[in-house]
Amino acid sequence: MASIPLLLMGCGGVGRQLLHHVISCRPLHSQQGVRLRVVGVCDSKSMVAIPDVLTSEFRDDFLLQLCEIKSNGSSFLDLTKTGECQVYSGEEIGRKVIDVATALSSSSGLALIDCSASSETIGLLSQVINLDGCVVLANKKPLTSPLEYYDKLVSQPRRLRHESTGYPFLNAHVALLYKVGAGLPVIATINRMLSSGDPINRIIGSLSGTLGYVMSEVEGGRPFSEVVTSAKKLGFTEPDPRDDLGGMDVARKALILARLLGHRIELDSIKVESLYPEKMGPANIPLDEFLANGLPLLDEAIQKRIESAASNGNVLRYVCLIEESRCEVGLQEVSKDSALGRLQGSDNVVEIYSRCYSKQPLVIQGAGAGNDTTAVGVLADILDIQDMFRHSPSAA
Numbered sequence: 580m581a582s583i584p585l586l587l588m589g590c591g592g593v594g595r596q597l598l599h600h601v602i603s604c605r606p607l608h609s610q611q612g613v614r615l616r617v618v619g620v621c622d623s624k625s626m627v628a629i630p631d632v633l634t635s636e637f638r639d640d641f642l643l644q645l646c647e648i649k650s651n652g653s654s655f656l657d658l659t660k661t662g663e664c665q666v667y668s669g670e671e672i673g674r675k676v677i678d679v680a681t682a683l684s685s686s687s688g689l690a691l692i693d694c695s696a697s698s699e700t701i702g703l704l705s706q707v708i709n710l711d712g713c714v715v716l717a718n719k720k721p722l723t724s725p726l727e728y729y730d731k732l733v734s735q736p737r738r739l740r741h742e743s744t745g746y747p748f749l750n751a752h753v754a755l756l757y758k759v760g761a762g763l764p765v766i767a768t769i770n771r772m773l774s775s776g777d778p779i780n781r782i783i784g785s786l787s788g789t790l791g792y793v794m795s796e797v798e799g800g801r802p803f804s805e806v807v808t809s810a811k812k813l814g815f816t817e818p819d820p821r822d823d824l825g826g827m828d829v830a831r832k833a834l835i836l837a838r839l840l841g842h843r844i845e846l847d848s849i850k851v852e853s854l855y856p857e858k859m860g861p862a863n864i865p866l867d868e869f870l871a872n873g874l875p876l877l878d879e880a881i882q883k884r885i886e887s888a889a890s891n892g893n894v895l896r897y898v899c900l901i902e903e904s905r906c907e908v909g910l911q912e913v914s915k916d917s918a919l920g921r922l923q924g925s926d927n928v929v930e931i932y933s934r935c936y937s938k939q940p941l942v943i944q945g946a947g948a949g950n951d952t953t954a955v956g957v958l959a960d961i962l963d964i965q966d967m968f969r970h971s972p973s974a975a
């Protein structure tokens with residue numbers, strides 16, 4: 580039996596869905612000989628942890644209670660200290676995460692799952708890796724931090740394993756798994772190609788579930804502002820949809836891919852087209868005001884661009900291009916009959932050109948956003964690292 584102690588950072592749309600999946604997949608995991616033991620959960624202000632992380636875990640009904648607390652917009656701080664959990668806040672949180680990782684470092688190690696949208700988790704992630712832990716990310720920000728921090732996060736292999744899994748990072752005791760298209764196996768595919776000596780020279784794709792959905796729905800006649808609001812409700816957008824509409828979320832995905840291809844670049848070297856003016860940015864107006872008053876002001880301009888593309892027989896797609904030193908993201912007119920033009924809804928498509936795939940690209944397509952798809956992808960990543968937890972003393 581592999582017993583994997585999980586500490587979840589972020590209990591929003593994706594984090595809660597992950598906890599629901601962990602619970603509903605118990606019978607399946609039991610057949611597979613895996614036990615996922617949730618030992619701690621935190622949000623931006625608080626953390627609940629099990630007192631004895633070496634042997635115990637939260638009961639499933641307590642995990643559901645935590646999900647309910649967050650769905651209702653309440654805080655874990657409302658939970659009083661009980662025998663079931665300890666509650667931490669402020670700076671205690673980081674210290675407690677390290678305590679947990681340290682306690683587990685002499686046995687199985689901790690699996691730290693980052694389902695936050697914070698750029699501040701990178702320090703903790705690196706420290707957990709230094710404590711022989713594993714890291715699974717839904718959060719893209721740590722991997723798009725300056726190279727100095729990125730290198731620390733991705734380049735600290737410990738004990739090598741003998742089997743090749745196809746993920747280069749999995750050849751070490753430290754596992755680092757992440758995604759660029761919700762649950763799509765883009766990173767795994769690229770890693771397989773690179774490690775088998777098939778150099779990739781061009782990636783082009785539509786990497787935003789939100790922007791894919793927005794473009795195809797506006798084409799269908801709905802106002803831009805209404806569609807963005809639906810995308811937020813459907814769980815496609817980032818916590819602040821301006822991250823999607825301003826192109827930064829796609830730029831982060833592009834950077835993750837570009838760095839994987841070996842390009843030593845920073846986020847600010849990517850050319851990014853924003854769909855809203857700077858005066859509507861987070862530095863200038865709060866999110867609520869943007870959603871209520873800013874968005875409708877953008878309807879006409881987007882509609883006109885879509886109509887202009889249609890008059891040329893084309894459609895608009897928000898495209899990511901990585902080719903040699905070029906890395907850019909922005910709106911492009913594309914033919915309706917192309918892989919990009921045929922995209923509908925929140926699907927992503929990624930076309931990869933390499934030595935072997937030089938005339939016809941290798942194409943990966945599928946749902947690119949949504950709490951459910953993303954949580955399933957995170958869960959699959961956790962299961963991918965189960966072998967590292969198989970021989971721990973605490974394994975049943």
Ligand SMILES: NC(=O)C1=CN([C@@H]2O[C@H](COP(=O)(O)OP(=O)(O)OC[C@H]3O[C@@H](n4cnc5c(N)ncnc54)[C@H](OP(=O)(O)O)[C@@H]3O)[C@@H](O)[C@H]2O)C=CC1
Nearest residue numbers: 589590591592593622623695696697717718818948949953
């Ligand atoms: N939805 C999707 O389709 C996809 C999402 N992702 C990524 O998944 C991540 C989560 O997205 P989503 O669930 O929609 O976001 P939400 O805003 O719904 O949830 C974010 C959670 O993170 C918590 N949080 C914020 N800062 C910290 C911190 N420093 N430490 C611990 N927790 C923190 C928030 O706390 P609080 O509740 O207190 O605000 C909240 O619980 C994002 O990084 C997103 O980019 C990736 C692929 C697809």
Ligand SMILES: N[C@@H](CC=O)C(=O)O
Nearest residue numbers: 787788789815816817
């Ligand atoms: N907001 C993102 C979610 C996945 O990364 C998107 O719309 O693609």
